[in-house]
Every structure is written in C-alpha cells, then in structure tokens.
Amino acid sequence: MGKYGTPFEEVILEFLSTPEKISEFLNVSLEEYLEDGDFNGFYRSLEYVIKAQDNISSFARKTKLSRATLYDIFNGRKEPKIQTIAKILAELGYKIKIA
Numbered sequence: 001m002g003k004y005g006t007p008f009e010e011v012i013l014e015f016l017s018t019p020e021k022i023s024e025f026l027n028v029s030l031e032e033y034l035e036d037g038d039f040n041g042f043y044r045s046l047e048y049v050i051k052a053q054d055n056i057s058s059f060a061r062k063t064k065l066s067r068a069t070l071y072d073i074f075n076g077r078k079e080p081k082i083q084t085i086a087k088i089l090a091e092l093g094y095k096i097k098i099a
Contacts, residue, residue: 025045026045029045043074065087
C-alpha cells in the first residue's frame, strides 16, 4: 500500500471479482448515465471490467477494435456507436437489453 492508501482502480478491480459483481457494477453505471446524461462514467466502467478480466491489448485483438480506439472511448475523447458498445459488451459476455 502506498503513502495515501490503496489506489481507486486497484479497489475497483478487486471488487470486480465475480460475474455477479461485474453485472451489478455495469447496471449501476448505466443507471447513473440515465440519470445524469454523462456517458463517460459508463465508458470508464467498461474499462475497469475489461481490466478485471483481461488486458486492454488482448481485449482489443478479440474485438478487432484498436487499443487506441478503446482508450479514446474510455477517456471520453471518442463517442462510440451503439454497435461498438454492443461488441464490447458481447465480448464481456453481456448484451444490451430493454427492460
């Protein structure tokens, strides 16, 4: 542990240890987007889930998206199309569903 405690990303990645926790995390993140209209939080959530399961480079190869594109999305520099989000979620084992 560092001088100021455990880094936030480390805590999140440790929390995302089961499919149930990942699903809950993504659902809460999406609900927050629906409330505040800021999609960047949801994009960051996807990044954390990917890092909890894999690494960005490997994930990029699997989805045939460039690593740079993924980082641009996660950092809010690029807004992805719905099919890109669907592709990311599908590779993570999830799908978009209207409830």
